Amino acid sequence: MKAEMVAPHETPGDMSPEDFRRYGHQIVDWIAEYLSHPERYPILSQNQPGDVKSALPSSAPERGESFEAMLADLDRVIVPGVTHWNNPAFFAYFPSSGSGPGILGELLTAAFNVNAMLWRTSPSATELEEVTLDWLRQMIGLSNDFEGVIYDTASISTLCAIAAAREAVPDLRVREDGLAGAKLRIYASEHVHSSIDRSAITLGIGQSALRKIPCDSEYRMEPRSLELAIADDRAHGWQPFCVVATTGTTSSASIDPVAAIADICEREGVWLHVDAAYGGFAAVVPEMRWILEGADRADSLVINPHKSLFVPLDLSVLYCKQMDVLRSAFSLVPEYLRSDEGDDVRNFMDYGPQLGRRFRALKLWFVMRYFGIEGLRERISNQLAMAREFAGWIEQSDDFELMAPVSLGLVCFRARPHSIDEQAERSLKENPKVPHWSRDVEYVDNYLDILNEGLLEEVNRRGKVFLSHTKLNEAFTLRLAIGNIRTTREHVKLAWDELNDVLGSRN
Amino acid sequence: MKAEMVAPHETPGDMSPEDFRRYGHQIVDWIAEYLSHPERYPILSQNQPGDVKSALPSSAPERGESFEAMLADLDRVIVPGVTHWNNPAFFAYFPSSGSGPGILGELLTAAFNVNAMLWRTSPSATELEEVTLDWLRQMIGLSNDFEGVIYDTASISTLCAIAAAREAVPDLRVREDGLAGAKLRIYASEHVHSSIDRSAITLGIGQSALRKIPCDSEYRMEPRSLELAIADDRAHGWQPFCVVATTGTTSSASIDPVAAIADICEREGVWLHVDAAYGGFAAVVPEMRWILEGADRADSLVINPHKSLFVPLDLSVLYCKQMDVLRSAFSLVPEYLRSDEGDDVRNFMDYGPQLGRRFRALKLWFVMRYFGIEGLRERISNQLAMAREFAGWIEQSDDFELMAPVSLGLVCFRARPHSIDEQAERSLKENPKVPHWSRDVEYVDNYLDILNEGLLEEVNRRGKVFLSHTKLNEAFTLRLAIGNIRTTREHVKLAWDELNDVLGSRN
Numbered sequence A, B: 001m002k003a004e005m006v007a008p009h010e011t012p013g014d015m016s017p018e019d020f021r022r023y024g025h026q027i028v029d030w031i032a033e034y035l036s037h038p039e040r041y042p043i044l045s046q047n048q049p050g051d052v053k054s055a056l057p058s059s060a061p062e063r064g065e066s067f068e069a070m071l072a073d074l075d076r077v078i079v080p081g082v083t084h085w086n087n088p089a090f091f092a093y094f095p096s097s098g099s100g101p102g103i104l105g106e107l108l109t110a111a112f113n114v115n116a117m118l119w120r121t122s123p124s125a126t127e128l129e130e131v132t133l134d135w136l137r138q139m140i141g142l143s144n145d146f147e148g149v150i151y152d153t154a155s156i157s158t159l160c161a162i163a164a165a166r167e168a169v170p171d172l173r174v175r176e177d178g179l180a181g182a183k184l185r186i187y188a189s190e191h192v193h194s195s196i197d198r199s200a201i202t203l204g205i206g207q208s209a210l211r212k213i214p215c216d217s218e219y220r221m222e223p224r225s226l227e228l229a230i231a232d233d234r235a236h237g238w239q240p241f242c243v244v245a246t247t248g249t250t251s252s253a254s255i256d257p258v259a260a261i262a263d264i265c266e267r268e269g270v271w272l273h274v275d276a277a278y279g280g281f282a283a284v285v286p287e288m289r290w291i292l293e294g295a296d297r298a299d300s301l302v303i304n305p306h307k308s309l310f311v312p313l314d315l316s317v318l319y320c321k322q323m324d325v326l327r328s329a330f331s332l333v334p335e336y337l338r339s340d341e342g343d344d345v346r347n348f349m350d351y352g353p354q355l356g357r358r359f360r361a362l363k364l365w366f367v368m369r370y371f372g373i374e375g376l377r378e379r380i381s382n383q384l385a386m387a388r389e390f391a392g393w394i395e396q397s398d399d400f401e402l403m404a405p406v407s408l409g410l411v412c413f414r415a416r417p418h419s420i421d422e423q424a425e426r427s428l429k430e431n432p433k434v435p436h437w438s439r440d441v442e443y444v445d446n447y448l449d450i451l452n453e454g455l456l457e458e459v460n461r462r463g464k465v466f467l468s469h470t471k472l473n474e475a476f477t478l479r480l481a482i483g484n485i486r487t488t489r490e491h492v493k494l495a496w497d498e499l500n501d502v503l504g505s506r507n
Helices: A017-036 A067-081 A100-112 A123-139 A154-167 A194-202 A223-235 A258-268 A279-284 A286-292 A323-330 A361-396 A420-430 A436-462 A489-506 B017-036 B067-081 B100-112 B123-139 B154-167 B194-202 B223-235 B258-268 B279-284 B286-292 B323-330 B361-396 B420-430 B436-462 B489-506
Strands: A147-151 A184-189 A210-213 A239-246 A271-275 A300-303 A316-320 A400-402 A410-415 A468-472 A475-481 B147-151 B184-189 B210-213 B239-246 B271-275 B300-303 B316-320 B400-402 B410-415 B468-472 B475-481
Touching: A017 A067, A017 B017, A017 B100, A067 B100, A067 B123, A067 B361, A100 A361, A100 B017, A100 B067, A100 B100, A123 A147, A123 A316, A123 A361, A123 B067, A147 A154, A147 A323, A154 A184, A154 A194, A154 A239, A154 A271, A154 A300, A154 A316, A154 A323, A184 A194, A184 A223, A194 A210, A194 B323, A210 A223, A223 A239, A223 A258, A239 A258, A258 A271, A279 A286, A279 A300, A279 A361, A286 A361, A316 A323, A323 B194, A361 A400, A361 A410, A361 A489, A361 B067, A410 A436, A420 A436, A436 A468, A436 A475, A436 A489, A475 A489, B017 B067, B100 B361, B123 B147, B123 B316, B123 B361, B147 B154, B147 B323, B154 B184, B154 B194, B154 B239, B154 B271, B154 B300, B154 B316, B154 B323, B184 B194, B184 B223, B194 B210, B210 B223, B223 B239, B223 B258, B239 B258, B258 B271, B279 B286, B279 B300, B279 B361, B286 B361, B316 B323, B361 B400, B361 B410, B361 B489, B410 B436, B420 B436, B436 B468, B436 B475, B436 B489, B475 B489
Parallel strands: A184 A210, A184 A239, A239 A271, A271 A300, B184 B210, B184 B239, B239 B271, B271 B300
Antiparallel strands: A147 A316, A300 A316, A400 A410, A410 A475, A468 A475, B147 B316, B300 B316, B400 B410, B410 B475, B468 B475
């Protein structure tokens, strides 16, 4: 039979090992340059819609192209259209930083290319997931009643937590019969992340089943209001089944009173899920461990190492006390996936909606080992200190004001120039038709919204730093979030200088 | 202010650019070696449960470790516990191969580390996703009524397709009210992938809402049975809303008659989703385009470039004709994610359950450009030819038999030694208590199941090749699936030799 076979080198196969080495080294060098000279690129891409599309052919090439041509297009077409999340002066949303060891971990993950669905399809991926999640659990001070599972995003972690809560509802055969007839109710603060709304929609519970609880002046859920809402719902035939408490909301990084909420959940017999997707990282620092106070009494908790733990996207972790409930919310084992290891091993495919699972634990392992607990603590403390310092500059300024307390890496603020009252006075004279009782407050609010929206747009357009916004009490609010591993005080100072410079040029 | 600032080099930051270069080059070289000498490792990990866990410390290191130590542990602990999906003699499940350009694309994705949730958070990621999915659409001959979106896995693509179908149900306000009271019904063949069942559970529709339609002798859905099932359901108050047709089922790669199913769906007004997650790749070869015949009449279709299109995990594509319906099944835009580009751009976060989205299009772009349409066609044709050749060897053998037709890269077969009738005869004499009318058939079936299960176990234990199994008509069936870009006829021949060798040593 051998004689008729095509010799291996004649078979069209993969890129040769020599080429892989050559281009691999080139790309590694390119990345080292890219990461160490972030100032070369505006952070927010200056592209117009369609720029990338129009620079590329409308069909795939008929014949293969050289890798050199691809790398040239990377520089020519792709880089100008990248908003540089890995730039140390990226302060928008919640930053995510791919650290060196994290990036190299991803490279190995792609090379192994295992599907960690079953233990047997990659024992290392499964067990390293168990090991690293136990390390992380200890690092944030969570009790060993919790076990973990890695998903891609917090949206999926949250969806799985709520699916487990749904599965735990007594007398509801949701796997078999779906939600027909159920009147479930889930609670979260009015500042909760949109992934909770979206999970309610996706899971077929419906958005009207999500009851949003009012917050206090620091954007924290009011436990008393939660209590009343649950009582009111029970009186009207609803079945309360889950409460989501957030430590580190997306708008303002506010921290719900988890312990007081846990009291209510225990009394009412409902599932408590803690959304620490953003805030959880801070608990690595012992002095910040208070932010997870009460979380040990939760049923589940999500934390995103791909946010402020220097792990590249994507890697979100769900900790859960009742892994069997999470499992029964999703598990299905067709014959072609049956394996013999039985209860000795964990088959992670049983614990979520996804069958395909990348070997994500590798990059988390690399990051934890390379920096060590001490190194992570030092970096996180440093970031929290930079946020406090930026907040201090605002407090001392006549032209800016804080819009929320600062306890994590996020600062919410807005420009409020000291000249505003004179300006308002002047403008009121020019627009005397606005009724007197509302016009000064309303005028100033509108003026500040417009001013801050313009300020943000111009600062971002200049491209040296990138910030985002939210609304707090209806007011347009700027957000500066610190989280990139390469961010130094110089970058934070740059943001401050840019803000003052743009504001100064407007006044 | 400058005076009091810590100098940048004193700030604890990331790995230095010099170290990133050094270790990056080391890892690239390691991967080149790894991929070009797959024979060094048994494909199916020989680990016992707990081997990896017990080789690692129970807590994260207090102080950071050297990268050298981490790479040493990679060789010592991780590699022995890897089941080598990227090995060219991996024939289990459906293979996924990370080609060189695909792996290098992943490396860049990790370095950019963008979240492609909004156009503005990375115009290149968003537009390259549109461009590459249009290229792929043309390559598989799908009409331009379809637009695409990238998800992580086929499980999520499928869930999104069914969520869109659910959203399209008239008079069902599922976003707002959930599924309370609805009696929805979804249809798929009895050989459909478990992700359909799982989607029905996750979406709150319930598994009992999934009605499985019988198949013909070649494991294809019977359109007439589908028609009857829909009529029966309507008569009993169910609301049919979706049919899933599969081109390339997981057990046997059978291909449902999509055109006949489309006739029924059009008549009945239900959403048609085509699961071409596995089979779709073959349509890149013009002679194989028949497998998507009728798919142009579907509402949605999933194809997985991370299966047989040489793109590393994870990258699944959903094509959909009504992107507005898919959007309205998921879209939610909180203030902190509001951006100004309006309808000029696509914000992909609106089209699925996940807010976080990696820049996955980059690796697909690299793979399509590096190999070109011609190169992909050649490689896919070659793989299909190897599967046919392996099937030919089985047909000519006295000791093996095919269990399903072979039209894609998957061969379903089992050992059926020519001596079996004599053996059965002999054994019957030894066990005369089994009633005569059933004993020969039953005995042979049991015997073959046990024989093939043992054969598979031993072949996999030897570690040179890795196959998996399924059950077809209750019979234990071996699956050999060809899909790795580095697989040559020598690897397929090796599988054949191993099977014959192990079987020979048992007879």
